[in-house]
Each structure stands twice: as structure tokens, then as C-alpha cells.
Amino acid sequence: MPVMPELDIELCTGCGLCVAACHGGGIIQHKGKVKIVETENCDFCGVCEAVCPQFAIKCIFCITSCED
Amino acid sequence: MAAKIELLKTACYFSKLDVASPGDISRFIFEKKLPAGETILWEGEKDEAVYFAISGLLKLFATSEEGREFTVRIVFGGDSFNDATIFDNGTSILSAMTMSPVLLYGLRRQDLGEILRTHSEVNSRIAEVFAGRERYYVKLAEELVFKSVTSRLARFLMEREKLARAGNEDIRVTQQEMASMIGTVREIVSRSLRELETMSAISLRHNQIVITDRNRLSELSGV
Numbered sequence: 001m002p003v004m005p006e007l008d009i010e011l012c013t014g015c016g017l018c019v020a021a022c023h024g025g026g027i028i029q030h031k032g033k034v035k036i037v038e039t040e041n042c043d044f045c046g047v048c049e050a051v052c053p054q055f056a057i058k059c060i061f062c063i064t065s066c067e068d
Numbered sequence: 069m070a071a072k073i074e075l076l077k078t079a080c081y082f083s084k085l086d087v088a089s090p091g092d093i094s095r096f097i098f099e100k101k102l103p104a105g106e107t108i109l110w111e112g113e114k115d116e117a118v119y120f121a122i123s124g125l126l127k128l129f130a131t132s133e134e135g136r137e138f139t140v141r142i143v144f145g146g147d148s149f150n151d152a153t154i155f156d157n158g159t160s161i162l163s164a165m166t167m168s169p170v171l172l173y174g175l176r177r178q179d180l181g182e183i184l185r186t187h188s189e190v191n192s193r194i195a196e197v198f199a200g201r202e203r204y205y206v207k208l209a210e211e212l213v214f215k216s217v218t219s220r221l222a223r224f225l226m227e228r229e230k231l232a233r234a235g236n237e238d239i240r241v242t243q244q245e246m247a248s249m250i251g252t253v254r255e256i257v258s259r260s261l262r263e264l265e266t267m268s269a270i271s272l273r274h275n276q277i278v279i280t281d282r283n284r285l286s287e288l289s290g291v
Contacts, residue, residue, distance in 0.1 A: 002274050
């Protein structure tokens with residue numbers, strides 16, 4: 001299963017902007033807030049992070065190298 | 069007290085003090101311990117102290133009227149910030165936020181005056197610090213004016229990957245953070261990453277930015 005965006009539930013207000021923005025179905029409304037659900041459809045586009053007004057979602061990239 | 073004196077020598081203004089001096093100066097220093105994510109200073113605020121990042125990382129940033137943020141400098145390893153306010157009695161030029169738990173040493177304006185009168189070697193050390201700062205800001209201005217976003221992003225990736233190799237740990241960063249550090253917006257970072265992939269310098273593998281050709285990336289960064 002791919003790495004998913006990280007959600008800080010304390011910052012989340014449940015506005016649902018990320019749910020609407022996610023084209024992969026990786027975020028759902030849950031108990032007044034949202035929940036990240038693991039899905040192969042997540043392509044880490046970063047739109048959920050961009051639309052969140054509370055900065056509650058982060059799509060964290062890892063910079064690495066395949067060279068020695 | 070002994071620990072404080074040892075740590076004081078890591079502060080950039082005091083790194084060339086002779087053996088006896090740090091103890092003399094440490095009485096003017098106050099400490100601040102802060103967690104990650106704390107804003108210490110706001111742009112335009114009046115705060116008559118210079119701070120030294122004894123441990124941890126901070127970012128100094130400017131914010132536009134529309135709310136866009138630009139990270140001007142990362143402060144760590146004894147480097148100072150808010151220097152201008154204690155020399156010209158003005159307001160803070162940039163905002164400062166901790167990126168990790170931080171230990172700061174602070175020195176108030178009136179106390180710096182006393183130190184400069186009694187420790188002449190500190191004067192020349194401060195001049196060196198400011199000369200280095202001027203070089204840094206000119207280089208930054210050149211990058212922003214003369215280099216494309218893709219070129220700046222290439223350089224950013226190279227530098228961060230080099231840090232990762234040196235520290236033997238992964239560098240984790242969001243597109244928003246990259247945008248803030250290279251002076252652009254998230255959408256342009258996203259586009260520039262795809263551009264670098266098209267040019268075969270990197271490969272985007274879900275949450276990984278893999279540098280596949282360092283030479284190519286270096287060429288694209290203009291370094």
C-alpha cells in the first residue's frame with residue numbers, strides 16, 4: 001500500500017475541502033472530522049495539502065538518491 | 069554555568085573569544101527553550117535582543133500581504149538572528165519560527181554595548197558575521213533574479229540530498245515547504261518537479277523524489 005498524506009487530527013475542523021478535492025477517494029468524512037484511508041489510487045498529488053485552510057494535511061516527500 | 073560558557077563559544081559573535089572572556093560575558097546572556105512550531109518573532113515587531121541558535125533549527129521568513137511565505141534563511145549551529153534591531157534600533161526584518169526543539173541564547177541591546185566596550189575582539193567577529201551575511205543575501209538575490217524556479221529547485225534538491233547523505237538520514241519536506249524555501253508557490257514546485265523528471269534528473273516515485281542523475285541535476289541548477 002502506498003504512503004499516504006499525514007493528517008494532524010487536532011488541527012482538522014472537518015470542513016471537508018480535502019474530501020472534495022481528492023480525486024482518488026483517499027479521504028473521507030469521519031466523526032465530524034476527516035480520515036485518510038489507504039488506497040492505491042493516491043498519487044500523492046498534494047492537492048489535499050494545498051486546499052486545507054488549517055494546514056492539517058501534509059504530503060511529505062523524501063529526497064533520496066539512487067546513485068552511490 | 070560551565071556548560072553555558074561552553075555553549076556560548078558556539079554562538080557566532082563569541083566563537084573567537086580568548087579563554088577567560090566567555091565567563092565574563094555569560095552573565096549578560098539569557099536562555100530560551102522552545103518546542104518545534106513556535107513563532108518567536110514577528111516581522112515588524114520591536115524586540116531589542118539578538119538571538120543565537122545554540123541547538124535546533126529555526127526558519128526566518130517573510131510574509132506577503134496575500135499570505136505567501138518565503139523562507140529567507142535557516143538558522144542553526146550558533147548562528148544569530150534579529151541582529152539588525154539591536155544595531156539600528158529598528159523593528160524585526162523577518163519572522164522567526166522554530167522547526168525543531170530549540171535552545172536560544174539572547175543578548176539585549178544595552179548589554180551588547182557593554183560587551184563591545186570591554187571585548188574588542190567581538191567587534192571584529194561581528195564584522196565577519198555581517199560580511200558573511202551580505203554574501204549570503206547577494207547570492208540569494210542573484211538566484212531569485214537570474215535563475216528559473218526549476219533551476220532553484222534543482223539546487224535545493226541537490227543541497228538537501230547532500231545533507232541527507234552527510235547526516236545519514238532522510239530529508240522529509242512538503243511541496244509547500246519547498247515552495248517557501250525557493251520563493252515560489254506549491255503549484256509551480258509541482259510543475260518543476262515534473263519538468264526535472266522529464267529532463268531525466270530525478271524520478272518521482274509516489275512520495276519519493278529520487279535523484280537519478282546528480283550531474284544532470286547539477287547542470288540544471290547552474291552550479
